[in-house]
Amino acid sequence: MIDQLSIKSGPYPFHANHCAVTMVPEVIGVPTILIADDEAEIVDLLRDYLEAEGFDVIGVGDGDAALKAIDASIDCVLLDIMMPGKTGFEVCRQVRERRDVPIIFLSARQSDADKIRGLGLGGDDYVAKPFSPGEVVARVKAVLRRYHKHDAPPPAAQLRFGRLSIDLKAREVDLGGSPVYLTAKEYELLLFLAEHPRQVFTREQLFDRIWGDFGDLHTVTVHIARIREKIETDPSKPKLIGTVWGVGYRFEGERP
DSSP states (O other): OOSSOOOOOBOOOOOEEOOOOSOOTTOOSOOEEEEEOSBHHHHHHHHHHHHHTTOEEEEESSHHHHHHHOSTTOOEEEEESSOSSSOHHHHHHHHHHHOOOOEEEEESOOOHHHHHHHHHTTOSEEEESSOOHHHHHHHHHHHHHHHHHTOSOOSOOEEEETTEEEETTTTEEEETTEEEOOOHHHHHHHHHHHTSTTOOEEHHHHHHHHTOSSSOTHHHHHHHHHHHHHHOSSTTSOSSEEEETTTEEEEOOOOO
16 A cells, blocks of 8 residues: 555546444544545545545545535545636535535645635645645544534533623624624634633644644634634724734633
């Protein structure tokens, strides 16, 4: 079995191949992973590794097929960027409009701009080709653990900071009487900061707390910017989530 992927691409027929062996900790049932990539060898190799760890796998070869395959049974998406039809970026954007499911980009494009764009569209991780299939499996397990980590509601019912309120049981955010729509990771990041007001956290600390061991620190900056756009009166002059230059971020809100 090869360890690193560097394979020629080409069209090929995809099919779903199911196998149930061992469960992933903290996930109920057999997780189903959707792999969207037009390189047959990559899909087949990742399928082998994922099925050996007890996952079900569905493979598709283009963006349009990926969108058609997204339903309630999909637990995680491995998404190539450059595919026939819709690009991975387009697929990610449309998936985020329909479902809150972990998305890991797989791409030969390694520029920071591509990573920032992917994370900004709602991606949870970004893996550059060539990669180790074992590492991809580890990242899949990590994002699944993170997504299921906060299923139980915290004991406190609500946090209030002026016009901003966070309903912990409903996992809802309200600003001045209007709902604020956040992704799962945006909510978790805002909640963590709000639960520790005036405490400064580095990007590394926030990444470790919300995303875990694998990924790109750019995702913290991207998510902070997106949260500010949704809760700040003037995102360029934030009042709720402040930047401590050279260190990190802190929540500035005060409870009434």
